[in-house]
Amino acid sequence: MIDRRFFLAGSAALAASGPLRAAQQASEPTTGSVVSDAPVFRTGNARWQAAYDKALDVLARNVRIMPYVSKPVLIEGSVYRGVWQECGPHEALLYRHWRPDVAVNSHMTFFDLQRADGQLPANNKETETGFGQIQMVVPIAATAWDLARATGDEALLHAAYSACSAWDAWLMRYRNTLGTGLVEGFCTYDTGHDNSPRWAGLPNQCPNKNAKQHHAIASLPRLCPDLSATVYGARRALAAMARALGKGAEADRWEDQASAIRRTILARLWSEGDAAFYDRDATGQFVRVRGDVLTRMCGEHVPDQAMFNAMWRHQLGDPAAFWTRFPLPSIAANDPAFVRPIPANSWGGASQALTAMRAGRWFDRYGRSAEFGHMMTRWCEAIMADMTFRQQIDPSTGVFTGGEDRPDYSPCALVMVENSWRLVGMTEEDDVIHWNIRPRHLAAREASLSRRTGKGGRAAMHYREDAAELSINGRALARVTGHARLVTDVTGHPVQLVGIERGTERVTVQLADSAPRTFRLRPNKHVPLN
Template structure:
């Protein structure tokens, strides 16, 4: 077969694939609710060969992480982690909704359905010997509320699902406040290293990795442990402490993470209450506000421009940690707090803005360790990159997110390794042979592509984005009976819904529309100022778009806000 014939066959194959993608063909998804789950799928094509190879590899690795958990098909964490963990997989499933909405739903339900009577959610769920096995020896994060609420919109606003989610979050929040404030000072506590998913973190010193008891690991309680309880605690696979009790731990630690878990519960409970019209919206909004105020007044140190946890004696643990970014993910910071942490710390090359940014602990902190493996004492984690997307978008720091995402994508494009950790100084992948195919890194990469050269669907909006890049891009998102297409031609970006052109804009911006294609806003996502042209309804508009600037559109554009962009090229 000669080369022209091969090219013709390739074009035919691509055309057939697109027809398959945008048709009503089932993708083999298995529903576990009575409601019919929408079908979804993604097609991406670019002239950037390295980016295309990376995208294709990420798609393959993501599919490998889909597993049969009996009545659920779920996406596991991958790269040796065969369970679904509360710290990763609600978000992992939600990000995979672009390709399989049922997986997104199941990655929420597997936790909701396994909630204990007392409200405790499982930290992880495994499928062994034909049955689900839930583990309750650590909180393992509290990353269910935001993602599970998004999924409600994506599965057709199923009222049964929403009611279950409301009861789940209400019971879980009650559990936290009933058990995790042992000194009754209105600040929730972490009781073991895995509660916040910071495996092997040096800042916790000689603490237990897991703690399955309903009482706090105070010094007095440790000394009162029965021989049976002591043996049970020390023999857990994650503790391995040979029967010797750990009496010099900082636990219980008053935690910005656990407080943020509660904030997210209450924030979403307020949103659900509005939909259910149960009269509880104002109550939950006020409850969420009290959590934010406690974080600000008790854990935030104004002169340090950051939050710090407190140890069992309520003394400040003077370690500068990336967990401030986690608070931003949950939305528990004010705009001022987020701006200050980004300005003074996130963009500081002596702390978090390293060759590969986002180390778990500031690299100039004495507690920082550049340790290999699964260690939250230092190296940037793929999971932190994944969380950074919601964290920075929550506060309008789109341009900073572009810089972070590009650093990750450029690293992976060269290696094609999707690992758990990266060396912050050399930029090299950590243990690629052992940890390749790590789900959070795979999904973060795919999500960054959708944010930089594609389409993202939120609860009620569509984000059409394209950086100012010399390459060509085509991104198609199938969503139920609709398909949305972004296609570039030279410097213009054309946006279609069901093959009907809705508008176009020039590269270097994000356009936000509703699901009918009506423009709502234009956002500056580039780290440099751009002059952007938007054409809608036969009229063209020219905007001088600064980083993080947002313009609302109602027949004409008006500036809504411009969040500070304090990055200096000298960084």
């Protein structure tokens, strides 16, 4: 029995399944259209509007029908003609406001192509469906749960719970050969870290494209913190799915297993002296390369706040390491392994659009909303200066890598779209609306924005000179001057203010039928509104 308290209002999307399709169909965009109630973003800043509109155009053109699956999915774009488990479902989740059908299909592709033994494909490309590595980062269980919960899609919920439970069992059967309970990396592609010094000298793929095996190399297998974090995040999502399905005992089991793998990650793969997570190779040695593994651990909320604070102080927030002019490089800028000059498709130092796209999963969680705003603005500036939507930028200059890194990369387009809303618009998370108010921001110039809420309403923001006017379903909610995030429930009832600028802001909030209230809001400060 479905526990409907776990769902927001929404119409169920149809699960994707169907006959074999010819590979050549993948070369043409699909004819599907954006939903009529898609978000509306209008700004008087012509340069910003052009970048935003082009980003949506890139995404629309990257909706394709791939081999073996009869319904359209969002492909990676650029030179990547397919959908990858590490990122495709997450990208489609972000795109769901425009193409909810594509969001469901991009998950069901992996579930439909799952092998009988529980192995999910690493990818589905024009040329093949790949099973030669596990290649996971953001848990498909987590994005499927977010999507099912946001849309009320019971069919997706059932399919995801079954498929992701079997995937967890496969990983513990074939990627836990040392019996630690952690997930082992066998090759470079397992973590999607192409050309990274993390995997220097090791093979890209498993032997004979069999992800159950690794090459006979003394340092393999490795205990990988990010792969284990993915399983931790997946188990937390499976627990939530189980509760929604009325499976209380199974939910308890998933929560216990999630806690167990987190404890083991912290005990074996955290280096307190470096404030960093590292791989541990088969000889028991840390692979001391400081890379974006740290951001992936934050994305699944493995560190507690105290541990995160140490990571921020010594690594992520250090301008000499990861807080570069254009954050966040794939290898710390002061790590000897940083690769320069920066080649194409390099997880050896370039700041990657995928990392920027995933940042929304952790910055606010750890109380760094003000710094997140800075990072989002820098990425949008880099995109507007280039407009080709490629894979990666130089963390020092913001210049996109050309050459083999071709234009029209979906994650980069999603960075532009998602950042625009997180900077000067509304986002909805965990049954609350974040009204991100920045009247002085470039994107806010004479801006008018609206989008549907999970409860079926329509939230809107209109910028007037130094203020933003907020409404739900045409009902005035508030007028806010200064830069701040107003957090409300989905009906518009105020919850708190959050400081989202790196300096102290003078913020005035006038709620409907109330006198104005003025606050001095410090960076990342949370002020309850009763």
